[in-house]
Amino acid sequence: MFLVIEVQLKDLGEEEVLRRLRSLTAKTNLLPDDDASAINLCDSEVLLLNVDGFVASTDAPPGMPYQSMGEKAALMAISDIVIKGGTARGFLLSVSVPSDFLMEDLIEIVQGAKQFTAQFDIPFLGGDLNQANDIVLDAVAIGTAKNNNVIPRTGAKAGDIIVSSKWFGLTAIGLNYLLSGNDYGLSEKVLEATVREVYSPRPWFSEFFEIATRIPITSSIDSSDGLGKSLHHLANASNKRIVISSLPIHPLLEKCLPKEYWFSSVFYGGEEFCPIFTVPSDNIEALPDYFMCIGRVETGSGVIFSTKDAVREVLPKGWEHFKEK
DSSP, rough: OOOOOOGGGGTTTTHHHHHHHHGGGGSSSSSSTSSSSSEEESSSEOOOOOEEEHHHHHHTTTTOOHHHHHHHHHHHHHHHHHHHEEEEEEEEEEEEEETTHHHHHHHHHHHHHHHHTTTTTTEEEEEEEEEOOSSSEEEEEEEEEGGGGGOOSTTOTTTTTEEEEOOSSSSHHHHHHHHOOOOOOOOOOHHHHHHHHHOOOOOOOHHHHHHHHTTTOEEEEEESHHHHHHHHHHHHTTOEEEEOOOOOOOOHHHSSOGGGGGHHHHHHHHOOOOOEEEOOOOGGGGGGTTTTTEEESSSSSSSSESSSEEEEEEEOOSSTTHHHO
């Protein structure tokens, strides 16, 4: 007689659940755990596909407008196409809501997604409508890229420079404020900025696409699960060590947030939807001013934050479904 042990997802966490499911997926030009999937269309062009889910009960912070939910769903899906060096060609949205959901609120969700895609001339192709006990949005982004322009997570080389397009910290502080009421002693103006970043993160598509066409990018990832975890994904995929030497704390927080919160708000937030990528060191002079060089790639493994004063390990912490919060 065999003892059957039932394992619940909360005992595993999202990373382990995905690892166990990986063998069921087809092989494509990108690894199964990369930001998007890639399929050859012809010798020179690749089809990029990505699907992302948004569930209000777990993903929507208190007070989030319905329009922002639609915007966030579109951002989540399209961001993963662009970070792989692709051009988004279309967007679809499946919406599931309760039967007593208001029609005007449903329109607000869909309009939020449509208005977001319209900013980048991405056709909104419709989708699907279903009934559920929660607000569930499943967003699908379709894109293309030249075969030799697809950017994997696996290509970082020792000596490469780690680059970011965005300061970090606002979303971590804003989300904690919305969930717990902790204002960290910040002014109302600064708190409004953090909440705005949680509800409607600024997209960076145009800036990244512009440099991806003229600078060799060796690896890339969309920082949606937190900077610390995203850096670990890059380090693990490329079998390299990442050393962060400049803390990309947002200037607003640098001025008024107690220093004891800087490290955690930068590395252990999430939902920034910011490109993190690596470039050869001889290309950094070609980067526009709005991109920041925050570290370097070395031989080895893991992620550390290293300055002249101290060395500190960056843990692979960040957002993870199924984990007990």
